[in-house]
Amino acid sequence: MRVERWSGDRVRERAGGLAELLTDTVASGASVGFLAPLRHAEAVAWWRERADAVATGRFAVWAAVDDRDRVTGTVSLDFPAKPNSRHRAELVKLMVHRSARGQGLGRRLLATAERAAAADGRTLLHLxxxxxxxxxxxxxSAGWTPAGTIPDYAASPAGELRPTTLYYKRLGG
Structure with missing residues (x-):
């Protein structure tokens, strides 16, 4: 399994494979911002919008690809545009395909994003x-600190309002 940072063009080219991962994640019940059933076309459109953000440097995407060149996981960083926020980033869309879970891929993707953020001078991540x-x-277990819980923050893929916990991690020190 290789983990690669993808350019905006690469995200656009592989939007179909990324969409398959996203629809699998939602179908498995993970709350990643979408309601079930998530249509493939909607997931492709979402990833194509991210490709534009990657091309402008506002978003970074890493993809895990198996030996059959299938996208099995992703993690992204969303970089704020505000001048007083350039020291931090939001970790988003850490997803692992059901067929690849339980093998340490989520931890590997998380560590990849953390290292990249630190190398980019980010000192704080949140999710x-x-x-x-x-x-x-x-x-x-990766050292993230819970900052608090917000009740009824987001709907699960089934449409039920669920609480969300906010986490942060200081980097490089």
Missing amino acids: DTETGCPAERLYR
Whole structure:
């Protein structure tokens, strides 16, 4: 399994494979911003919009690709545009295909994004995730600190309002 940072052009070219990962993630019940069932065309459109943000440097995407060249995971960083926020980034869309879970890929993707953020001079990362989801174990074990929980923050893929926990991690020190 290789993990690569993709350019905006590469994200656009591989939007179909990224969309397959996103639809699988939503179908498995993960709360990543979409309701089920997520149509493939909607997922492709979402990734193509991200490609434009990658091309302008506002967003970074890493993809895990297996030996059959299938996208099995992603992680992204969203960089704020405000001058007083250039020291931080938001970690978004850490996803692992159901067929690749339990093999350490999520941890590898998380570590990749953390290293890249630190190399880019970011000293703080933050994220939000559904309270009680399996990803919380990963974040806590990787040194992320819970900052608080917001009730009824986002709808699950099934449409039920769920709480979200905010996490942060200081980098490089």
